[in-house]
Amino acid sequence: MKIRDSGMPVEEVWASFFNPKTTLHTLELTSACHNVVEFGCGYGTFTVPAARMVSGTVYALDLEPEMISCTQACVDEAGLTNVQFIERDFIADGTGLADGIADYVMLFNILHPERPVDLLHEARRNLREGGVLGIIHWNYDATTPRGPDMQFRPRPEQISQWAEQAGFERLGDGLVDLPPYHYGMALRTRAD
Ligand SMILES: C[S@@+](CC[C@H](N)C(=O)[O-])C[C@H]1O[C@@H](n2cnc3c(N)ncnc32)[C@H](O)[C@@H]1O
The missing domain is CATH 3.40.50.150 (Vaccinia Virus protein VP39)
Incomplete structure (x- = not known):
């Protein structure tokens, strides 16, 4: 089932919201991955x-x-x-x-399904132990030019809680601002 409110504007408009290389560096994707x-x-x-x-x-x-x-x-x-x-x-x-196939998983502008913890569990399953999950999402702000309806849009604190439930811990300083309209976080699989 397609995730609610996950449609996109034309490509040029979508691309104008991001600085992908900087975002990936900030969220710990490296050449070691x-x-x-x-x-x-x-x-x-x-x-x-x-x-x-x-x-x-x-x-x-x-x-x-x-x-x-x-x-x-x-x-x-x-x-x-x-x-x-x-x-x-x-x-x-x-x-x-396969389980553990990835060093890095991207959940970018997608973590607003009906059962977010299930999606995070699937991300966790795909990651090797010690692998990194990068998440970005639209700011919790109704004035952003796009983004899921506010009733579905997660706050960063909610994402942190869901990620903890799915077996992740935050990496580094936690939340990063990705102007103009996004925030991000990098998490690592937690050894349970
Ligand atoms: C909002 S876009 C984000 C795209 C990309 N992650 C980015 O940030 O540029 C969400 C994408 O996820 C896809 N998608 C939504 N629900 C999905 C599902 N259940 N399975 C696979 N893809 C899905 C949509 O088709 C769309 O291309």
Whole structure:
């Protein structure tokens, strides 16, 4: 099931909201990371810079064939060969990827499903022990030009609580501001 309020404006407008390379650096994606799992690649805004940074494969999932084609075109244009596309509903069916396959998981602008802790559990399952989860989301502010309806939009404190329930702990200083409209956090799998 497509996550509520997860539609996007045209690509140029969407791209204008982000500084992807800085965001990925800030949220601890490094060249030491091997495989990455991206839940909902959209236009590939973060897929291409992530694939440039890592030594392994970026598994880019989306349930919309047009989003996959769009990201595929950007990946091809960039001359990258380390992105594997998976057209799949990860809410209904999970990622289908092996346990512990990833050093890094991206949940970017997607953590507002009906059962967020289930999605975080799936992210946790895909990460190796000590792997990192990067999350970004729209500020909890009704004046942002896009973003999920306020009744579904999570506050950062809620995300932290859900992530803790799913077996993550915060990395570094915690919350980071990603102007103009986003915040982010990096978390590590907690050894239980
Ligand atoms: C708001 S966009 C964010 C895209 C990207 N993460 C970014 O921040 O640029 C959400 C994307 O997730 C996809 N999506 C929503 N629900 C999904 C589901 N259940 N399974 C797979 N993809 C999904 C949508 O098709 C869309 O491309």
